[in-house]
Amino acid sequence: MTQIPTPLNPPERLLCGPGPCNVSPAALAAMQRPMLGHMDPDFAELLIEVVSLLRIAYLASGGLVLPLQATGTSGMECGLAHLLEPGDTAIVGVNGFFGRRIVEIARRVGAEVVEVQADWGEHVSNDALLAALDQHPDARLMCVVHAETSTGVQHPLAQLGAALADRDVLLMADCVTSLGGVELRFDEWGIDFAYSCSQKCVGAPPGMSPVAVSDRALARIQARTHPVPYSLDLSLLHDYWVTRPLVYHHTAPVLHIYALHEALREVAVEGLDARWMRHMDAGRYLQDQVRERGLVLLAEPDHQLPQLTAVRVPEGVDAKRVQTALLREHGIEIGGGLGPSAPSMWRIGLMGHNARRDIADRVLAALDTVLAAEPAFA
Numbered sequence: 230m231t232q233i234p235t236p237l238n239p240p241e242r243l244l245c246g247p248g249p250c251n252v253s254p255a256a257l258a259a260m261q262r263p264m265l266g267h268m269d270p271d272f273a274e275l276l277i278e279v280v281s282l283l284r285i286a287y288l289a290s291g292g293l294v295l296p297l298q299a300t301g302t303s304g305m306e307c308g309l310a311h312l313l314e315p316g317d318t319a320i321v322g323v324n325g326f327f328g329r330r331i332v333e334i335a336r337r338v339g340a341e342v343v344e345v346q347a348d349w350g351e352h353v354s355n356d357a358l359l360a361a362l363d364q365h366p367d368a369r370l371m372c373v374v375h376a377e378t379s380t381g382v383q384h385p386l387a388q389l390g391a392a393l394a395d396r397d398v399l400l401m402a403d404c405v406t407s408l409g410g411v412e413l414r415f416d417e418w419g420i421d422f423a424y425s426c427s428q429k430c431v432g433a434p435p436g437m438s439p440v441a442v443s444d445r446a447l448a449r450i451q452a453r454t455h456p457v458p459y460s461l462d463l464s465l466l467h468d469y470w471v472t473r474p475l476v477y478h479h480t481a482p483v484l485h486i487y488a489l490h491e492a493l494r495e496v497a498v499e500g501l502d503a504r505w506m507r508h509m510d511a512g513r514y515l516q517d518q519v520r521e522r523g524l525v526l527l528a529e530p531d532h533q534l535p536q537l538t539a540v541r542v543p544e545g546v547d548a549k550r551v552q553t554a555l556l557r558e559h560g561i562e563i564g565g566g567l568g569p570s571a572p573s574m575w576r577i578g579l580m581g582h583n584a585r586r587d588i589a590d591r592v593l594a595a596l597d598t599v600l601a602a603e604p605a606f607a
C-alpha cells in the first residue's frame with residue numbers, strides 16, 4: 230500500500246540564487262488571510278489596488294497594466310503573441326538563456342527573427358540593434374532582456390528606448406529580474422511591452438507575471454488580424470482586473486494575489502529610489518567581497534547587475550559540489566549555469582527582501598567554508 234506522507238514540513242532555506250528569493254514576511258502572512266471568492270466585490274476592489282500598485286512599480290501611467298496568472302515565461306509569450314503576427318519581423322537581442330527563449334517563442338508565433346548576439350557576460354550593443362533595424366526597416370518589434378539572469382548583465386534600456394522614440398518599431402523588454410530591483414521607467418523610457426515575475430525583486434511567491442503595455446502597443450493589438458491565445462488575452466483580462474462590474478475570465482489565484490498586493494505595497498512604502506539603492510548597495514558589496522577573494526565575475530563591469538552576480542568557477546573546483554554543500558550544510562541556495570552552452574558559474578541573487586549586506590555576509594561566510602574544503606581552491 231502507498232504510504233501517506235507526513236504533514237508538509239519543508240526545511241528553512243536562504244534563497245540566494247537567481248530566483249525565487251525568500252518571500253517577504255508580510256507577503257507570506259497575507260496568504261493566511263481569509264479566503265475570498267474571485268468574484269467577491271471586496272476582492273474586485275483589491276484587484277484594482279494591485280493594478281494601481283503595479284503602475285507605481287513600473288512607473289507606467291497609461292496603456293494597460295495587470296498581472297497575469299502565470300510565470301515570467303507566460304508574460305514573454307503574452308507579449309510576443311499580442312505584438313507579432315505570422316510573417317512579422319522581430320529583432321531580438323541575445324546574450325544569454327532568456328534572449329534565446331524569446332527567439333524560440335517568437336518563432337513559434339510565426340515571426341521571422343533577426344538575432345543580434347553578444348557573448349555570455351557581454352551586453353548586446355544598442356548600435357548593433359539599431360543597425361539591424363536599419364537593415365530590416367519593416368521590423369515590427371524589438372526585444373531585449375533588461376536584466377539577463379543567466380549572466381548578470383544589464384541592458385542599457387533607457388538609451389535604447391530614446392533611440393527608438395521616432396521609429397515605428399515597438400520595444401519589448403524582459404523585466405523579470407529588474408522590476409523592483411533596478412531603475413526601470415516604463416513611460417519615460419518609451420517601453421511598449423514589459424513583463425516581469427512576482428518571485429524576484431518584487432518579493433512575492435512565484436506564479437504571477439505583471440505586464441505593462443503602452444497605448445501605441447494597444448493600438449497595434451487592436452489592429453491584429455489573428456486572434457491571441459484565450460488564456461493570455463489582455464483585453465479579456467482587462468475586463469476582469471479593471472473594468473467594473475468585473476467579468477469572469479478565469480478563477481484567479483486569490484492567495485497569490487494577496488501576496489502580490491502586500492509585496493507591491495512594500496515596494497510603494499519603501500519607495501522605488503530607496504529600493505533600487507538597497508539592491509545596489511547589497512549587490513556592489515557582495516561583488517567587491519567576491520573579487521577580494523580572487524574570484525572573477527562573468528559580466529562586463531559596466532553592465533553588471535547589482536541583484537544578480539555570476540561568478541566564474543575557478544579551474545579545478547567542482548561547481549556542483551560547492552552548490553550542494555551550500556544547500557545541504559548551510560541551507561543556502563545559489564544557482565549554477567543555465568543551459569548547455571553556459572560557462573561554468575555560480576549565480577548569487579540578492580533580491581527583494583534578501584537585498585541586504587547581512588544576507589551577503591551569510592552567503593560569503595558559507596562560501597568561504599565550503600571553498601576551503603575544495604582542494605583546488607585552498
Ligand SMILES: Cc1ncc(COP(=O)(O)O)c(C=O)c1O
Pocket residue numbers: 247248300301302303305327374376377378379403405406426435
Ligand atoms: C530574465 C528572465 N526572463 C524570463 C524568465 C522566466 O520566468 P519564469 O521562470 O517565472 O517563467 C526568467 C526566470 O528566471 C528570467 O530570469
